Every structure is written in structure tokens, then in C-alpha cells.
Amino acid sequence: MAVKIIPLNELEKLFAAVALTKKLYLPVEKAGQYDYAPWEPGTGYDPEVLHTVKSAKGVFFPQSEDLVRYKRDGFSLSIAQVAPEDEDFVVFGVHACDVAGFEVLDRVFLSDPVDTYYKARREHGTVVSVMCAKPEETCFCGTFGIDAEQPGGDVQSWISGDTLYMEALTQKGEALLDQLDGIIMDGNDAENRKAVNDAAEEHKEIMRKLPLADLTTDGFGKEADLLTLFGRPEWKELSSSCLGCGTCTYVCPTCQCYDIREYDTGHGISRFRVWDSCMYSDFTMMAHGSPRPDQLQRFRQRFMHKLKYYPDNYDGAFSCVGCGRCLQKCPISMNIVKVMKKLGGADND
Amino acid sequence: MQKVSEKVIARARELMHDGTVSKVVGWKAGEFFYDCEPNVFETEESLKDLVYNRFCGANLSKYMIKNSIASGGEGAGKVLVLLKPCDTYSFNQLLTEHRIDRENVYILGVGCEGMCDIDRIRERGFKGITGVLEADSGNELVITTLYGEGKVNIDDVLLNKCDSCKGKAHKIYDELISDNEDEGPRGDRFEGVRELEAMSPEQRFAFWQAELSKCIRCNACRNACPACSCRKCVFDNNASGIASKANTDSFEEKMFHIIRAFHVAGRCTDCGECTRVCPQGIPLHLFNRKYIKDINDFYGEYAAGEEAGQRGPLISFTEQDIEPGHAVVKGGN
Numbered sequence: 001m002a003v004k005i006i007p008l009n010e011l012e013k014l015f016a017a018v019a020l021t022k023k024l025y026l027p028v029e030k031a032g033q034y035d036y037a038p039w040e041p042g043t044g045y046d047p048e049v050l051h052t053v054k055s056a057k058g059v060f061f062p063q064s065e066d067l068v069r070y071k072r073d074g075f076s077l078s079i080a081q082v083a084p085e086d087e088d089f090v091v092f093g094v095h096a097c098d099v100a101g102f103e104v105l106d107r108v109f110l111s112d113p114v115d116t117y118y119k120a121r122r123e124h125g126t127v128v129s130v131m132c133a134k135p136e137e138t139c140f141c142g143t144f145g146i147d148a149e150q151p152g153g154d155v156q157s158w159i160s161g162d163t164l165y166m167e168a169l170t171q172k173g174e175a176l177l178d179q180l181d182g183i184i185m186d187g188n189d190a191e192n193r194k195a196v197n198d199a200a201e202e203h204k205e206i207m208r209k210l211p212l213a214d215l216t217t218d219g220f221g222k223e224a225d226l227l228t229l230f231g232r233p234e235w236k237e238l239s240s241s242c243l244g245c246g247t248c249t250y251v252c253p254t255c256q257c258y259d260i261r262e263y264d265t266g267h268g269i270s271r272f273r274v275w276d277s278c279m280y281s282d283f284t285m286m287a288h289g290s291p292r293p294d295q296l297q298r299f300r301q302r303f304m305h306k307l308k309y310y311p312d313n314y315d316g317a318f319s320c321v322g323c324g325r326c327l328q329k330c331p332i333s334m335n336i337v338k339v340m341k342k343l344g345g346a347d348n349d
Numbered sequence: 350m351q352k353v354s355e356k357v358i359a360r361a362r363e364l365m366h367d368g369t370v371s372k373v374v375g376w377k378a379g380e381f382f383y384d385c386e387p388n389v390f391e392t393e394e395s396l397k398d399l400v401y402n403r404f405c406g407a408n409l410s411k412y413m414i415k416n417s418i419a420s421g422g423e424g425a426g427k428v429l430v431l432l433k434p435c436d437t438y439s440f441n442q443l444l445t446e447h448r449i450d451r452e453n454v455y456i457l458g459v460g461c462e463g464m465c466d467i468d469r470i471r472e473r474g475f476k477g478i479t480g481v482l483e484a485d486s487g488n489e490l491v492i493t494t495l496y497g498e499g500k501v502n503i504d505d506v507l508l509n510k511c512d513s514c515k516g517k518a519h520k521i522y523d524e525l526i527s528d529n530e531d532e533g534p535r536g537d538r539f540e541g542v543r544e545l546e547a548m549s550p551e552q553r554f555a556f557w558q559a560e561l562s563k564c565i566r567c568n569a570c571r572n573a574c575p576a577c578s579c580r581k582c583v584f585d586n587n588a589s590g591i592a593s594k595a596n597t598d599s600f601e602e603k604m605f606h607i608i609r610a611f612h613v614a615g616r617c618t619d620c621g622e623c624t625r626v627c628p629q630g631i632p633l634h635l636f637n638r639k640y641i642k643d644i645n646d647f648y649g650e651y652a653a654g655e656e657a658g659q660r661g662p663l664i665s666f667t668e669q670d671i672e673p674g675h676a677v678v679k680g681g682n
Contacts, residue, residue, distance in 0.1 A: 031559045033630050050476070053629055054565065063565065064595040134476045134496060137381060209495055211381070211479060237395070241387035241412060243572040246594075247628050250565045263597050264590075274595040277567075281585055282592075328468075331569045331626030332407060333384035341380070 003196065004166045004177055005187030008047070011164065015039050015092070017183045018176070022126075023089040025059050027052045036091065045093060047159050048133050051325055055253030056098040059091050060121045061105060063250070064274040067117075067260070071268040084120035090176065091125055095132040096151035097141045097323035101253025102127065104321065107314045108256050126172045127153030130164075131203060138324030140212035140337065146321060148207055149200035160199035165192060212322075212337060218345025220307035222316045229308055230300070234342050239299035241332050246277035248335070249302070251325040257283070278302045303339045350483065353460045354401040356526045357431065360457060364429055365393050370455050371426030374412050376405040382481050383467040387412060401431065403483065403490075406464035406508045408620050410439035411575040417450040427453050433461040435510065437520040438618035438654030439575035444521075445657050446616070448578050458519035460527025465490070468630070469506040475499060509634065510621025513538030520655055538619070542638045561603050563629040566595050570606075570623040570633055576613035610636035615644060615663035618654035647671045 006014055018024045019039055027049055028037035034052045036059055054063075066082045106122065109115035129151035132139075141148055150156065154173035157166040165187065168174040177184065207213065220229070249255040259276040262269050276283055278301045284291055292298045310319035326335040364370045373396060377388035383404040389412070390396050409430055416428045432440055437458065443449045470478065470492060477495030483503075484491060490501050513536040517529035545553055571577045571584075583589045584605070596602035610617075610633075619641060623633040644651055648662035648670070662670075 031563060031630070033563055035563070053563075064597065137477050137479055137495065206477075206495060210477075237388065237391070240389040243569065243626075245569040245572040245626075246565075246567040247569045247626075250567045251628060259594055261594070270597075272597070274593075276594060280568075280594070281581075282587060285587070327380070327384070329628040331573050331628075333379055333386040335380075337380055338386075 002167065003187045003189075003192050004168075004180075004184045005192060006164050006166070006184045008159065008162050008164055010183075011045055012041075014180060014183050015043070015045070016041065017180055018090050018092075021088070021179070023087065024092060025056075025089065026092040039092075047093075047130065050095070050132055050134065050136055050139075051323065051328070053325075053329070054251055055101055055323065055325065056091060056094045057101055057105060057253050059089075060102065060125060061109070061118055061256065061258075061275075064272050065117065066270050066272045068271040069268060070271070084117050085124050086120065088124045088126070090128060092128045092130075094127055094129045094151070094153060095323075096129065096146050096148045097132075097139075097321040098253050099127060099129050099152040100141070100144070100146045100321040101323070104254040104310075104317070104319050105256055107317065126155070126176050128155045128157060128166070128173075128176070129153035131156075131158045131200065133159065135203075135206055135210060136324060136328075137211050138327040139207075139210055140215050140322035140324060142207055142210075142213060143215045143217060143322050144318050144320060149203050158196050158199050160195045163195070165196050215337065215340060216345060217307070217318060217340070220340070220344060221311040221318065224308060226308055226312070229343065230304065232343055235296055235300045238334065238339055238342060239296045242279070242295050242299050242334060243331055244279050244281065244295050244298065245331060246275075246279055247329050247331060248326040249277035249279060250275060251329050253321055253323055253325075254306070254319045278305070303336060306336065307340070350403060350462055350487075353526055353528055357401045357457065357459050358396075358399050360524070360526060361399055361429060361431070362393065362396050364455065364457075365390075365396060368426060370429040372416065372428045373399065374409050374416055374428060374430045375399050376401060376407065376409075376431070381478070383465070383470075383478070389416060401459060403463075403465045403481075403503075404467065405433075406466070406510075406625060408433075408436045408439055408573075408575065408622050410436050410443060410620075411573070411578065413440065413449045413454055414443065414578060417453045425453075427455040429455045429457055431457050431459050432519065432522065433459055433464075434517050434519050435461075435515050435618075435620055437522065438515065438652070439620045440654070441521050441657040441659075442616055442618050442654035443575060443578065445654075445659060446578065451657075456522045456524070458522030458525040458527065460517065460525075460529045462487075462529065463503065463507045463511040463514065465503065465506050466508040466625075469508075470501060473501055473506065475501075508621065509624050509632070510619075512536055515619070515652075521657065539638060539642050541632070541635050542642050545635060545639070557603065558599075560631045561606060562599070563631055564596060564602060564606065565629060566593070566605070567628060569626040569628060571609060573622040573626045574609075574613065575618070575620060575622070576616045577609070606631075606633060606636060610640060613637065614640040615651075615661040616653050617641065618652070647675070 024039040025036045026039055027034045028043055034049050035054050036056050069080050071078045109118035131151050154170045155166050155168050157164055168177050257276045258273045260273045262271045279298050306319040361373050373390040376385040377398045378400045379385050385400055385404050387407045413430055475492050475494050480493040482491040488503050492499050516531050516533050518531040617637045621634055651662055
């Protein structure tokens, strides 16, 4: 591992250097809440912030994006496709769970038929991950085999004391660190490697103590019997107070469903795509009506997708990364952990 | 709180056991101490998970639309619902709007000393929260976390709606379990509105722009709101021309919440659920309170949900009503 270092109080210099040539996204505070937004001088970075409200997925898969614009001019109509992303950008400060979330989206959007817009953003984006500072009681990334101490991405980094330690994992990552030569220092010595290892060990110790550390995926995934799981009577009580809002889906790093809509701008039409939610009554609406008329069915769809359909389609991989946002944000405190404990294997009791 | 809690749970079990009710709409113990969820209990056995504690902030009134109508029928039994004092305003308002079948509901009014907000505890720097203990004095919480222990004053971590509690009196119930004397409302609930009114239009615009641009259109506010009980919301109706799943532009971003607040004006009981459930922490109650304050100023004090069957000032014309031009005279304020 080739370690590069920079003191935390010089991060502003690093951000400014990146922003000279590329757009830089990082967790930014706005009216008391953090979300990924473009960096501006003075934005700062708070390593203590565990979660942005929305996950980092919006950087590659925005909540809404225009696809086509129609414009009428007298009797002629012009149709223009919105060009996919063609400028390089950097996402800084992504934690292991959200990086794993990108991989969940990659399997869907980068396999045939490839999603042009998503692919363009993935190709132009460089992900700089950071090992999370203080995991919350709602964290359970370990359940899905995610190594929080090796957060991944193109460059992964750790904070120990007053220093950020960085290591490139891909060519894109190396190119970024090369570009920052002079701002970041070479720190590839035994002392620094030990600092990183110690920070990781300390982190691992916390991960072991998390209340959800023993949660397993037993009873779900490829091996589980689809119809048995689908027909479990417990879905009724689990969904009995679901409000049918989209909070869980919109804060989730792995929810990937979208709708395509058109908007009358007054002098033309914009066709755009927008995150959808299986919790909504008009989700996958068809000519004959909704295939899931009750909230029980919509609720079941969301968890079956994460824990059964997705693993069936993608070689056993789950569509949950254990970030715990739904645990913190659901208005009625229902969430995937409660579902897994109710319907999963005996180990989860 | 402990004493009331035990009595409430015991009484709910009794009412289910003796057949007075066939279902209980209450709060269920969560994974942690703070994530109690609204739940429909259908068997005596399931009631083992019924809880009533400092973290039962959710207003259960709206669940009675579905559960009171779905009940009924010969021998189906009533549905028990646990309502805190503030929740009873919402229940009354839904009765006024003919959205609940009163005959099928048994209301157990439950005393409340204020509900705590886990987000406010987190905002005070607690991370990895694993436990809580209410100190005997009744005004402190001892918080244990993965990273140590600390204390908070309960008054500092109450839900926003409890900061200006309406009072400890239940406005409707069949049976009451409460140790609280009604001392009337707590705090000045219009303080935040006055601060906004004192701002210049530019400042006010900037304030709402910052807040509303955080909105992710998850509809949690609408879906939790007891006043938002339309069978099909115009924003979900594809035939309406304004159905939307994201804010398509900055105009819509601002207007969605303003329109919603107008739609519930005069019917909003100020139950505070919109602000409680917003994942982005937008102080949506300020819109509703602005309209409540204006209604009070224009038509005299009015509290939606105080009694079932009230006719609100916006739907009952009197010759003393304020002239529509009044707002213009006031310069739009």
C-alpha cells in the first residue's frame, strides 16, 4: 500500500486543488442537515458526520434528471436528447456502506441494457471513501459482508489523530492522487502504516460491539424459498402501520426504481426520470390498475426485492448495505432490521 | 410515566380479554428503546409487545380511518385506540369530517408528560445510543452509548410539538388513565411565527428557500397528517396534470408545502406530525401555525378538533367576517 497523507486542517487546500479542474461533491450542511452537494470555498468537512440524509447514490443517479427536451416553434418541433455527463468529478467522504451501495446499483445499471446516463457518471466520477468515524447503533454493514475498515472506492482513506491517510485503489484513484502531488505528502513508511492499522483495529473493536453485529441474512437470499417467504402471514402485522410514504426508498443507497415523466414547461416539454418508490400507490401502474393495490403488497415488494429478488438476479448479492438510514428516518420506525428479525432464521431472535 | 404505562398496558389487555375490543391500535416495542412503532394488535398474545413510554410520539388518530371503517359488522368488536391529549384533537377533527366510524372505536385516553425526540438527543452529540433511563426526579434522562454515558434534561429533548403542548386534557375519550392535572398550554406556540413575521420579505424568502430546498418529496408529512385524508391526493393523481414525485423546479419546491398548508388551514389541529416525521428536519409546523394565528386574528380564537362537529370559521360565513381586502390593507402581511 502506498500511503499519502495530509493534515486535516489542510483539507481545504486539497478540496480547492481538486475543484480547480473537477467538480467536487462532499457532505455539506444546509439548514441543519447534511447531503452531498458541490464544494465551495469555506464549505468545510466534518469527519464526525456519519450519514448524509440521502445516501451518496444521487451523485450517480440523481433524484430527477432531464432526458429529452421537446420544443415547439410555430409548426416545427425540435427534439433534443440531453447529453450524458461528460466532465470528470470527484465524490469525497463516502463511507463503506455507501460505496457498497454503488456496487448494488452497478449490477443493475451497468448490465445489459446499460444505462447510458448512469454509466457516463460512473466513468467520469472518482470516489474517495473515508472510514466512518463513529458507527451508530443503527449500523449493520457487517451483516452484508462489508468491511467498514476498507471502505473501497477509487481512493480509500482513514483518519487518525489530525491526519488523513489515503491510498489509491484504481487507476482513476492514482491519477487523482498524482494530480494532488504537492498538496498531499508521501507517507509510505512503517509509522504511517501502523497508524492506519491501529485506527482500523480500533474501529473493528467498535463494530464488534454494535447491537446489530449478530444480525444475519439467514432465511433470505438465493437459497430461501420464494413462495414460502412471500406467503408469510407476518407481512400483515409488519405493514399494518406503514404510511406508504417514500422516506425509506429515498434515503436508501440501493433503491434504484425510477419513473419517467413529462413536464410542460409552458414553451415545450421536458421528459425526465425521477426516483420512484414501491411504497407509492401508482408504482408500476398498468392499464388494468395497480398490481399491488394494498400497502401490505407494496411493503412486501420492497423487502422481497432487497432480500430475495435481487439476490436471485445477481448471484446471491443482497440489495441492502446496512447503512441504517431507514432505521433512523422511517416516520413509524419500521425498517428492514425488524423485517429480517421477524422473518429470518432463528439466529436473529 | 412508569405508573401510567403499566396501567395502560394492563387495561388494554383486559379490554381485549373481556371482548370489549377485538383489536388494539397502540405502540409496539422496537429494536431499540426509542423506536416504538404504531401497530395494530389483533391477538391477546401479540399484546405482550405493547408499550407506552417516552418515545410514543406518533399520533394514532389517522389509523382509525382504516381501522374503524374496516371493523364493524355483527360481532366484530370495537377497536381500541390509545390517544394522548394532543392526539384527541385530530380524532375529533376526523369525526367532524366523517372519516371515522365512532361506533366502532373505544378510546383509551392516556396521560402524557411529554414525548422525547431521539433526533434531538442525537443533536446533542450522542452517538451509538444503546440505552436510556429516566432519573427518579423525572426531569433527566441518562443516556448510555457505545462511546460513554451522559445526561440530558428532558425538556431539552422533547419533540417539537411538545415544546408547546396544548395541555393535558383529553378532548374525547371513553375511558381515561392519567395522573396529570391540566395546567393549560405550555410555552408560546406562535413565537416562531412572530420571528418569521418580523423578518423582511427577503429574509423570509431566504429562510424558506433554504428549508424547502431540502425537501425530497417523500410525502411523509402528507401521509402522516391527519388532516390530509383525501382518498386520492391530487399529487398522486396522474390525471390531475400536477402529479409529481420530485420537485421539478424551484417554484414547485416552494409551492408544494404552501399549497398543502393552505389545504389543511382551518382543519389542522397543530398536532405536529408533519415536523416530527420530516426526514429533512423542515419546520413545516410553522406554515400551519401561521395560518392558525391568522385565523385567530381574523375570526377570533379557534382550535380545530376541540370538539367534534365544530364548524370552522373558514366554512361558516357570518356578517362580521373580515373583508377579503384586509390582507391587502396590511401590505400582504
